[in-house]
Amino acid sequence: MELGMIGLGRMGANMAQRLVQHGHRVVGFDPGAQARERAAQGGIEPVASLAEVIERLPTPRVVWLMVPAGEPVDRTIADLLPQLASGDTIVDGGNSFYKDTMRRAKMLAAHGIAYVDSGTSGGVWGLSEGYSLMVGGDDAAVERLRAVFEALAPAADRGWGHVGPSGAGHFTKMVHNGIEYGMMQAYAEGFAIMQKRADFALDLGQIAQIWRHGSVVRSWLLDLSANALEENPTMSGIAPYVSDSGEGRWTVAEAIELDVSAPVITLSLLERLRSREDDSFADKLLAAMRAQFGGHAIKRE
Amino acid sequence: MELGMIGLGRMGANMAQRLVQHGHRVVGFDPGAQARERAAQGGIEPVASLAEVIERLPTPRVVWLMVPAGEPVDRTIADLLPQLASGDTIVDGGNSFYKDTMRRAKMLAAHGIAYVDSGTSGGVWGLSEGYSLMVGGDDAAVERLRAVFEALAPAADRGWGHVGPSGAGHFTKMVHNGIEYGMMQAYAEGFAIMQKRADFALDLGQIAQIWRHGSVVRSWLLDLSANALEENPTMSGIAPYVSDSGEGRWTVAEAIELDVSAPVITLSLLERLRSREDDSFADKLLAAMRAQFGGHAIKRE
Amino acid sequence: MELGMIGLGRMGANMAQRLVQHGHRVVGFDPGAQARERAAQGGIEPVASLAEVIERLPTPRVVWLMVPAGEPVDRTIADLLPQLASGDTIVDGGNSFYKDTMRRAKMLAAHGIAYVDSGTSGGVWGLSEGYSLMVGGDDAAVERLRAVFEALAPAADRGWGHVGPSGAGHFTKMVHNGIEYGMMQAYAEGFAIMQKRADFALDLGQIAQIWRHGSVVRSWLLDLSANALEENPTMSGIAPYVSDSGEGRWTVAEAIELDVSAPVITLSLLERLRSREDDSFADKLLAAMRAQFGGHAIKRE
């Protein structure tokens, strides 16, 4: 199959390379020259403009977007639209908000262009191990892309699936990331409890290794935790500062909108926010209140 | 009435002084000479040993303990026991764990000594405004102390009550403090949200003052928050470090033991623990995991 | 002062009546004939259309909206706009989302109409005790309304204030309600813990009464809890089903948007959602998972 890949960052370049390794032809665009050069080494045909992507692809065209969620997706679609024709397909493989996806699909359908959302999980390991793909869109459009999904997934018959209409893929990926937050936080808390119990002098990397085989908590995130804890058992030099990329927030908002109480996913997000508050006003006010009613001493900064 | 007050710290001295102001006679003991001197100025008869307390009181004696929870209470009781006689009464007005209180009451009952627990709320303001007293113990013992409770409370007929058998007073006070944690955290979070919304340039002290009159959230803790926010609107110089004195922990443990889900009281305690973790291992591990699977950059310390 | 009150429901009618009691003239509109009749008994001049409100008011006019948040506010403003003139003032005293308020104020400013937001707390007790009012808007517009705020508040010089620009009043009220959720949940959990400890046979109404005087947790919500617990100590006939009116959700979303971790306010909202899930899919799946790995018995429906 032949397709254009828009965005050759870490995720886009790896996915394009995996497609090339499976015999597909990929024309890749990225505004950065370095990104294009790296992609070329992976067998991707690099081009320096969206127009060239369109020119080099046979019709009906397939263009896969791996650009940051939000405005960049809208802008890319706006740039592509005049160059595309009815019958073409755009795939959004990024972490777009599913309601944006539904809006875009509707707009593009009016132009005869299919819009498929492919929630993509796997991170930097996807190139070698394959990606897990949650696909939303019309049956026909998804079916046309079957060979692409079969190549990106860990195997042709597993790790990917058509989960529902437009938006369903990104919705599913959003919830996936919410679960991911919760699992990560569960491990992090558990290891932190063990780390604090200093008298047992536990080797956390060893424990993670033990759990990887036969335990109820074995998982891929545990495999990665074992790596991290063996490389750096004391987490030396790492700031206790945890970023979030938006999907956790959306999952929390969605749960509330659906009237579903999801305390663990929610608290996982809140702990990330908390990790970035180094000077909590709430905690200062709590200390001040205690001084007011109990005469309790305040710790000074 | 005549009673001995053991422990002339902030709480004990104030309570003793309030009793004196209401016409009661108080013999007060504290190991610290300074504390005894201050108490003397409040009309308390200071003595330098437990033995003197006992000697100066008419029988049947009433001895009120205001000593730190735990071992100090057991030690004081052990010291007093040989000097007391059947018919005497000990009151524990401190923040003892209610199961300890139940154990002590049973032990003392075998010696004919009544043991009354009086959970005490009101902080440093109790001297002028009166204390809220949750009293546990036998009917007869509590009734004998009626005049004492009427003097300590804000008024003879309100702010105190006999809530149940031995331990019930301290149990009730424990839960009271759990609620206090939750309320404080609710206010602290709310003011922190308003503080973070910088473009409105809200005057938090003004808002607390507005709410004090007519709003659903008016309370004594809000009165204190208004004071704190007017004195120091930016919480300048105050470390975001919140201590806890044990009763919140007991409330959380009790809720779990009773199979009651109490998320707000529980999270209020956890936030206090979190305020004292300046180098969270959990958060470091989360950052390290994100780097493992997503290649996300780690913030360095 | 003379003003129009749009919406004579529980809140609107009570506020209008309080204004009348303080010597103001209020022309009141409500689509319901019954609501208009009740209002007339409170000294309000009832009219059956928005047009009549406008006609009966001297210019510059003051129109106070007490209509449900969201679309009804927009619709009412759209209906009023052609009938108003530059120099008139609209006050939104309801629970509007503050970003809607900012949008409306901007739109109306282009027509020379002032838009003031007055977050209003006090519930059904406001008629007799006065309302707590958090006011947002331009200085001049707020100043023109001073006599109205002084009449609605518990006293002329307290319980109300101009807190910031357009939107700041509703923002402050939103956070107020988030705090309210947290406080309510803290009390509810505490009383639930005491209720579950059956062997102490605690009288929860008595305990609430004790706490009302001198305790750290005394508050107006506690006064109400004492009423509720004395009227119905076992909460007999009341379903464990807690509604929410939207402001808690907004507070949670705002906290996350501002990167403020507010676990207690958040969990208070989630507990309300949880109270309405009588058949939690999450809990069923947890039970099914336990059966899968541990062979643990599942409770059947």
Next chain:
Amino acid sequence: MELGMIGLGRMGANMAQRLVQHGHRVVGFDPGAQARERAAQGGIEPVASLAEVIERLPTPRVVWLMVPAGEPVDRTIADLLPQLASGDTIVDGGNSFYKDTMRRAKMLAAHGIAYVDSGTSGGVWGLSEGYSLMVGGDDAAVERLRAVFEALAPAADRGWGHVGPSGAGHFTKMVHNGIEYGMMQAYAEGFAIMQKRADFALDLGQIAQIWRHGSVVRSWLLDLSANALEENPTMSGIAPYVSDSGEGRWTVAEAIELDVSAPVITLSLLERLRSREDDSFADKLLAAMRAQFGGHAIKRE
């Protein structure tokens, strides 16, 4: 190697059978005749008394306990003690509280008997897949048991390890279970969010299958969830009632004792408690409070 297995329930019988399959000799005791018969079919030598276990084993003896945590462990040790000799070893492979383990190890050491704790994970799948074993105890005692651990684990060199002194094994297993609670809750919440979004008509079993390959959230618990969701997509007939076996409670208590904030593990436990409250007093009181201040209607039972 030869050892006695005390307790031939689901876990004990399976572990004994796995040992037999690896060429070890196991004398097994259970008070239940049925359990002994089943064990006999797995190649275990069943006996009807502790005394027979001891008689049939060569010295120094190895006795492995798989009995319920708490009093049954103490009772079994008390029964065994007079029949054992210095140099013998007892292993506790159950879910004992680690502080009990430390106490027992100390007591038995005074009799020259080694006490090894082996936290055991793997559930009903351990027989075929092997168990994950976290071992605490003295070096020499653990080393003597090496062949046993190598047989029980998924492979001789993985899935088990000597993690620290007496108690460290059970401590590690306790935290393991806390993490398990958090992970399970994260999945359950995520699937519940997807289930509630009815318009996408997602096939949750399909999604779980997709995620099993290549996704960041792949894990053994997800494998089991996929089984559960494919067998019963609507969780039909399963009550939303989640039991807990104690280790989650201990983990929460331990975290608090160590001053570690572990919100996700804690909330996972609280959700299990909540799942068993079908008539929450807290929620009823919340509804009653809302009626008090806002005149909000109460839902009747």
